Amino acid sequence: MSKNLSRRDFLKYTGMGSAAAFAAAYGMPLGTALAQAPPGDTAGHLVIYNFGGAEQQRMFANAIARFNERYPNVVVEDLYIPWPEGWGHYITNMKLRAASGLKTDIIAIAIEGTREMIFEDLVLPMDDVIATDAELAAIVDEVEPVLHDGLKGPDGQTYFFTREWNNMIIHYNPVKFEEAGLDPPAVDWTWEDFLETCLTLTHGEGADKQFGFSIPWFNFGLTPWWHTNGTATLTEDWSQSNLDDPLMLESVKFVHSLVHEHGVSPAVEGISMTDHFMAGTTAMTGAGRWPFDTYVTTDWRTVDITPWPRKRAGTTVFGSGGWAVSKTAENVPLALELIKDLAAFETDLEAVAVGTSLPARRSATENEIFNSFPANAHHFFGSLEDIKPVPSPANFAEYEAIFMRHMSQIMANTVTAEQGLEAAHIELTAAMDKLAERLAG
Amino acid sequence: MQKSGLLPELTPRHREAFVGYLFILPTYVGFTIFILYPLIESVRISFQEFSLLRGSTYIGFDNYVQMFADARLRIAYVNTIIFTLFAVFFNAGIGLILAVMLNRRLPVLMRNLYRSIFFFPVLIAHTYIAVIWRFLYHYDTGVVNYYLGVFGVEPIPWLSNAHWAMAAIIILDVWKNTGFAMLVFLAGLQSIPNEYYEAAQLDGANERQLFFRITIPMLSPTIFFILVIFMIGALQVFDTIIVLTQGGPGDATRSVVLYVYEIAFRTFNMGYAAAVSMTLFAIILMLTALQFWISRRWVHYE
Numbered sequence: 001m002s003k004n005l006s007r008r009d010f011l012k013y014t015g016m017g018s019a020a021a022f023a024a025a026y027g028m029p030l031g032t033a034l035a036q037a038p039p040g041d042t043a044g045h046l047v048i049y050n051f052g053g054a055e056q057q058r059m060f061a062n063a064i065a066r067f068n069e070r071y072p073n074v075v076v077e078d079l080y081i082p083w084p085e086g087w088g089h090y091i092t093n094m095k096l097r098a099a100s101g102l103k104t105d106i107i108a109i110a111i112e113g114t115r116e117m118i119f120e121d122l123v124l125p126m127d128d129v130i131a132t133d134a135e136l137a138a139i140v141d142e143v144e145p146v147l148h149d150g151l152k153g154p155d156g157q158t159y160f161f162t163r164e165w166n167n168m169i170i171h172y173n174p175v176k177f178e179e180a181g182l183d184p185p186a187v188d189w190t191w192e193d194f195l196e197t198c199l200t201l202t203h204g205e206g207a208d209k210q211f212g213f214s215i216p217w218f219n220f221g222l223t224p225w226w227h228t229n230g231t232a233t234l235t236e237d238w239s240q241s242n243l244d245d246p247l248m249l250e251s252v253k254f255v256h257s258l259v260h261e262h263g264v265s266p267a268v269e270g271i272s273m274t275d276h277f278m279a280g281t282t283a284m285t286g287a288g289r290w291p292f293d294t295y296v297t298t299d300w301r302t303v304d305i306t307p308w309p310r311k312r313a314g315t316t317v318f319g320s321g322g323w324a325v326s327k328t329a330e331n332v333p334l335a336l337e338l339i340k341d342l343a344a345f346e347t348d349l350e351a352v353a354v355g356t357s358l359p360a361r362r363s364a365t366e367n368e369i370f371n372s373f374p375a376n377a378h379h380f381f382g383s384l385e386d387i388k389p390v391p392s393p394a395n396f397a398e399y400e401a402i403f404m405r406h407m408s409q410i411m412a413n414t415v416t417a418e419q420g421l422e423a424a425h426i427e428l429t430a431a432m433d434k435l436a437e438r439l440a441g
Numbered sequence: 442m443q444k445s446g447l448l449p450e451l452t453p454r455h456r457e458a459f460v461g462y463l464f465i466l467p468t469y470v471g472f473t474i475f476i477l478y479p480l481i482e483s484v485r486i487s488f489q490e491f492s493l494l495r496g497s498t499y500i501g502f503d504n505y506v507q508m509f510a511d512a513r514l515r516i517a518y519v520n521t522i523i524f525t526l527f528a529v530f531f532n533a534g535i536g537l538i539l540a541v542m543l544n545r546r547l548p549v550l551m552r553n554l555y556r557s558i559f560f561f562p563v564l565i566a567h568t569y570i571a572v573i574w575r576f577l578y579h580y581d582t583g584v585v586n587y588y589l590g591v592f593g594v595e596p597i598p599w600l601s602n603a604h605w606a607m608a609a610i611i612i613l614d615v616w617k618n619t620g621f622a623m624l625v626f627l628a629g630l631q632s633i634p635n636e637y638y639e640a641a642q643l644d645g646a647n648e649r650q651l652f653f654r655i656t657i658p659m660l661s662p663t664i665f666f667i668l669v670i671f672m673i674g675a676l677q678v679f680d681t682i683i684v685l686t687q688g689g690p691g692d693a694t695r696s697v698v699l700y701v702y703e704i705a706f707r708t709f710n711m712g713y714a715a716a717v718s719m720t721l722f723a724i725i726l727m728l729t730a731l732q733f734w735i736s737r738r739w740v741h742y743e
Contacts (some may be wrong), residue, residue, distance in 0.1 A: 269690070270600045397706070408601075
């Protein structure tokens with residue numbers, strides 16, 4: 001028999017050979033498992049629970065269009081939530097769908113919500129599927145291991161295919177540096193170098209005041225200060241509070257001093273760091289790649305990036321997002337086929353052009369669009385050499401609220417750093433103990 | 442007597458009543474589905490350790506007992522009471538002053554223009570307001586502190602000081618909502634017959650006497666309406682706070698409803714959130730009933 005097999009068909013048929021194992025794993029009828037790579041004339045309806053900006057929505061609409069070229073009889077419904085107001089609310093809505101008997105086939109979620117999703121049994125484990133599906137295995141292989149591992153469950157299983165990611169990196173205005181007679185920051189600069197630079201860049205009064213650095217005032221944005229001092233808010237396994245670590249106290253005091261002792265940063269409340277940075281009120285700020293869509297849209301190009309200054313370590317932080325197959329999916333193989341398009345190389349290339357987040361694959365950044373702006377764009381993927389995921393326990397929303405509430409009191413000088421961290425540690429320890437009880441069932 | 446085909450057995454009086462009930466039926470159906478049923482469900486959930494997906498357990502009054510040991514809830518209640526007192530007073534007071542000023546003999550065009558200007562903030566979405574006012578209030582780069590500085594006033598930590606943050610929220614709330622009070626007061630003022638004023642003026646009443654002896658008594662039903670509406674709204678304050686301070690710094694501006702939201706959607710403790718909601722519901726009910734009882738002594742209906 002002579003038949004020319006496409007790469008996709010070849011992978012499909014080899015994958016079908018292991019369908020029985022897949023069926024056993026999920027207690028599915030053999031026939032369902034054999035349909036792991038459904039034929040092109042399959043009819044159906046897939047629902048994606050999704051989030052992001054308008055540009056990303058268009059990007060994923062293109063991925064769905066590619067899927068529909070292969071599966072023209074499948075209707076895909078993209079339930080798009082524009083930048084949800086907190087992951088807690090996003091997850092609750094997802095739970096409400098499940099509790100109401102509304103089916104969802106594919107779930108998109110940021111790393112902050114992955115553990116909660118896994119704990120609530122809302123997503124399917126994927127290790128067995130990846131082992132039998134060469135295309136999915138290839139998608140996993142093309143993603144940086146640290147990113148893929150960051151989305152794994154506490155059991156070491158893969159539940160999510162990486163969708164995009166962001167790190168925290170310093171954004172600086174080269175013109176402001178030049179005006180101040182400063183060289184661009186060295187890649188291995190220290191907290192002391194950073195403070196000295198900030199002091200040089202801070203000058204003026206009233207409406208002409210310029211600050212050295214605008215503090216990114218959110219949990220993810222503050223995390224590099226802890227990581228670069230060799231500490232974190234939670235223990236390595238995200239199971240307990242680490243706020244009694246003296247290194248945390250040292251880090252928090254440093255952040256506090258930027259506003260209250262050295263005056264190189266504006267007050268944190270009510271600030272839009274990107275707006276201040278672009279307006280020239282601050283010469284540096286910290287962010288991921290997400291402001292670049294604004295920079296590009298407004299044609300504001302006086303920005304470059306450099307790694308976070310270090311104290312005891314050069315470790316920064318990343319947050320990522322992933323695609324998972326929902327437990328309520330009616331046709332798991334069809335949902336997996338859609339994920340292949342959503343997580344395809346073409347989608348990553350579009351993500352590079354859109355500029356909101358970093359694509360899952362490094363290979364998608366090896367082009368002129370990505371590397372021409374900013375000049376040091378290589379630092380984005382370069383940071384992966386020394387990076388940790390943002391602590392994301394199953395009670396992330398509660399953990400974040402506790403920590404930021406006490407941090408706001410410290411930054412408002414309502415309490416000292418010692419008092420604030422001690423109170424936060426007590427409250428967070430109780431919350432993590434309660435979580436441990438919940439996880440233990 | 443000829444019988445109608447649709448309602449053959451009903452007397453005209455009953456038929457009229459039946460049609461009346463049909464007219465109000467949609468409202469009652471909406472009320473039952475969207476208010477009464479969720480309220481009953483909230484009562485039920487408040488006695489449970491509630492989980493959307495893992496089943497719920499009946500725990501009696503545990504959630505209610507937990508409230509007595511919840512220091513953060515006490516702070517949230519104190520904040521809510523402070524906010525309510527100031528927000529109701531200033532919204533109603535400034536709204537009344539603006540309405541009285543606009544009710545004077547202004548050209549129609551000017552009156553409409555001012556009325557639109559004062560009412561405009563009511564129409565703006567909180568999201569936009571948040572962006573604008575966070576800029577206005579910023580300690581280092583805010584417009585408010587800039588102009589205070591012009592007059593030699595030291596910058597005020599509007600959003601980063603516990604006391605000033607509450608003041609900032611009250612100012613924003615009054616700016617946003619007093620236009621509504623003004624509009625209602627203006628309608629009330631315009632419904633007071635001119636004959637009363639003319640008669641009083643003939644008897645030699647001065648402006649102050651006209652205001653306190655005629656305007657205020659005649660406007661008392663409107664004042665009562667505004668006080669009730671604004672008190673209920675203030676006790677449920679949420680959006681003004683979440684867009685400006687998110688309850689911070691610390692818990693300095695956290696209201697009860699914001700606290701309920703966080704318990705429900707951050708810690709996923711729906712049972713406790715429902716129990717706290719029930720206490721707030723009971724308090725609002727009692728205060729409203731109290732207002733109605735007191736109103737018998739000072740509200741005058743023609």
